[in-house]
Amino acid sequence: MQYMIMNYEDDAAFSARTDEQKSSAYWGAWAAYAQALKESGVMVSGNGLQPPHAGTTLRLRDGKPSIQDGPYADTKEQLGGYFIIEVADLDTALDWAARCPAAADGSVEIRPVLVMS
Amino acid sequence: MKANEAMDAFQTVESVARASYGRLVAYLSSRSHNLAEAEDALSEAFVAALETWTRNGVPQKPEAWLLTAARHKLIDGSRAAKVRTDSLSTLRIIAKEAQEISQLGTFPDERLKLLFICAHPAIDAAAHTPLMLQTVLGLDAARIASAFLVAPKTMGQRLVRAKAKIRDAGIAFEVPELSELPTRLGAVMEAIYAAYGTAWEEVSGADPRRRNLSNEAIWLANVLVHLMPEEAEARGLLALLLHCEARRKARRSPEGNYIPLSEQDVLLWNSSMVEAAEQELAIASLSKSLGRFQLEAAIQSVHAQRAVTGQTHWEAIALLYEALVRLAPTLGAIVGQAAATAQVYGSASGLAVLDSIALEQAAITYQPYWAVRAHLLAELGNSQESQAAYIRAIGLSEDKQVRQFLIKQSLLRSS
Known part of the structure; x- marks a missing residue:
């Protein structure tokens, strides 16, 4: 079964990405996690995302577009990236989610990928 | 009112x-x-x-x-x-x-009967520990689910199913007969052990799963010893848990950083818990029936000696691991044996023990395997393979502090 692991990170984590002191530990953890997913043969795909301020949100209401800078909702934790993994069941997906660096500081959501029949 | x-x-x-x-x-x-x-x-x-x-x-x-x-x-x-x-x-x-x-x-x-029911072979093994935690200690399903990294709904269903099975299959509320006792008791002890955690910290870089159930596990082990005072292995289990628990404070620095066993300040070990563990182990040894848990406790007991002698008697630990692997060749035991062998006979011998494990699914995702491997390869000067193993161990870590510790180790040894 395929699951999406969604990584929600807080401001501190997003700023650690470019912090001279913290960036090597930050990226080291993510690179190692992605590597472990790959070498264990469960990785389907995945991407990191630029910080939420780089996002743009668009809504069409009555045919009129409304465009807004930033993410669709202003919450403490924002989507920072995702992985799609192929594993036997939710238990195994949760094992992998627990190893995700975002689990320690932010949160990780695990959702099964919808299969269209 | x-x-x-x-x-x-x-x-x-x-x-x-x-x-x-x-x-x-x-x-x-x-x-x-x-x-x-x-x-x-x-x-x-x-x-x-x-x-x-x-x-x-x-x-x-x-x-x-x-x-x-x-x-x-x-x-x-x-x-x-x-x-x-x-x-x-x-x-x-x-x-x-x-x-x-x-x-x-x-x-x-009647708790002994209840313990045996919870770990009955007819019940899904994954439900043994959760069932025990719920029925004997009254823990709620949501807390048990979190501790075992299982979705709360799944855990709830697992518990309901197990209880229905006990009722419908008419599983007897009895202490098993003597002929059955060793296997049945083994399952009870496995379940209690699983509540504490799976990996021990003496394996350099291992991450003990922070299940937050350590007190509950020790309570259950105590109950078992109280109910079966003649069982050496029950005391071995209690001694093992007490030894590990005694080091809780020493495992993290005041800043929260992870400290491996070899670098822990022995003054932070809880000496009364160590003493209690030693006492259980001494009583167990009187019955002259050695088992897996007594061996594991004995390994921890040798480590605990460092508080007195200032040294770790690795030869003794290596011997105990050898016996343990012969008795119960779990992945954790073999990795522990590799680390001890390396201390006594050199890194190459330790690596040979690791190489003897077929890389099946279990080892591929077993963090301590990669942490020990990385360490031994670095000692042998194989920087490239060592770094790859470090990356793997880092990627498989659950604990943030252990992850940081390994990142530091890998940077130290990258040149």
């Missing part, structure tokens, strides 16, 4: 629940043969206790009061469900016994 009386009742309910929940469930279910019903009746009795005790004061024998209340709920429930008459007569017997008990104030401790 005065505020302090309400507080009193609340605290009494809480402390009775903590001390007697398992005994009450065990007593009720061993007679009604229905675990789920017994738990429901008891939880209703606790609710009733909170109401009545805050109004009328705490009764003299709170346990007996709860038992009587739970028995009423059981009988009401059965009447409502129009159960067969024979089970109703069983309930009448319980009612009569409960009557006598409320006069005596004590009732038989």
Whole structure:
């Protein structure tokens, strides 16, 4: 079964990405996690995302577009990236989610990928 | 009702629940043969206790009061469900016994039967520990689910299914016969051990799963020793858990950084827990029946000696691991043996032990395997493979501090 692991990170984590002191530990953890997913043969795909301020949100209401800078909702934790993994069941997906660096500081959501029949 | 009386009742309910929940469930279910019903009746009795005790004061024998209340709920429930008459007569017997008990104030401790039921071979092994935590200690499903990294809904279903199986398959509420005892007891101990955690920290860089159930596991191990004082392995298990728990404070620096066993400040080890562990192990050794848990506890005991001698006797540890692997070749034991072998005979010998493990699924995702491998390869000057192994260990870490520790190690050894 395929699951999406969604990584929600807080401001501190997003700023650690470019912090001279913290960036090597930050990226080291993510690179190692992605590597472990790959070498264990469960990785389907995945991407990191630029910080939420780089996002743009668009809504069409009555045919009129409304465009807004930033993410669709202003919450403490924002989507920072995702992985799609192929594993036997939710238990195994949760094992992998627990190893995700975002689990320690932010949160990780695990959702099964919808299969269209 | 005065505020302090309400507080009193609340605290009494809480402390009775903590001390007697398992005994009450065990007593009720061993007679009604229905675990789920017994738990429901008891939880209703606790609710009733909170109401009545805050109004009328705490009764003299709170346990007996709860038992009587739970028995009423059981009988009401059965009447409502129009159960067969024979089970109703069983309930009448319980009612009569409960009557006598409320006069005596004590009732038989049936928790051993309950422990054996929870770890019965007919029940899904993944449910053994959760079932024990719920029925003997009264933990709720959501907390158990988090500790085991399982979705709360899944855990709830697993527990319901296990209890239905006990009821429908007519699994006996008995202590197994002598011929069956070793295997059945093994399953009980495995389940208690699993509540504590899976990986031990003596494997350099291992991440003990932080299940937050260490107190519960030690409580269960204590109960088992209390109920089966002649069983050496039960004492071995308790000694093992106590040794590991004794080092809790030493495992993290004041800043929260991870500290491996070899660098821990021995003054931070809890000496009374170490002493208690040693005592259990000494009593166990009198019976001259060695087992897996005694061996694991003995390994921890040698580590604990460092507090006295200032040194770690690695030869002894390597020998104990050899015996352990022969008896119970788990992944954790083999990785531990590799680390000990490396200390005594050099990194190449340690690596050879690791290489003897076929890289099946289990080892591929077993973090301690990669952490020890990375360390040994670095010692041997194989920087490239060592870095790859470090990356793997980092990627498989759950604990943030362990992850940081390994990142630092890998940077130190990258040149």
